Amino acid sequence: MSVPVLTFFNNKGGVGKTSLVYHSSWMLAKTGKRVIALDLDP
Ligand SMILES: Nc1ncnc2c1ncn2[C@@H]1O[C@H](COP(=O)(O)OP(=O)(O)OP(=O)(O)O)[C@@H](O)[C@H]1O
Numbered sequence: 001m002s003v004p005v006l007t008f009f010n011n012k013g014g015v016g017k018t019s020l021v022y023h024s025s026w027m028l029a030k031t032g033k034r035v036i037a038l039d040l041d042p
């Protein structure tokens with residue numbers, strides 16, 4: 001089984017990375033996808 005991995009990357013802080021991933025994950029989960037979201041913010 002292949003597992004799609006989506007990566008959102010931007011070096012600049014505070015531009016909405018976490019918010020975008022949060023909402024994208026929620027929307028994918030609503031369509032029935034099993035989602036795990038990792039925020040690799042140091
Ligand atoms: N599309 C948007 N429009 C307006 N405000 C937004 C939007 N996306 C995020 N924000 C606001 O901008 C701020 C920073 O967003 P967020 O924490 O998602 O950014 P980030 O890139 O993950 O930041 P960091 O680099 O600190 O991890 C938050 O207060 C959030 O509510």
Ligand SMILES: [Mg+2]
Binds near residue numbers: 017018019039041
């Ligand atoms: Mg963040």
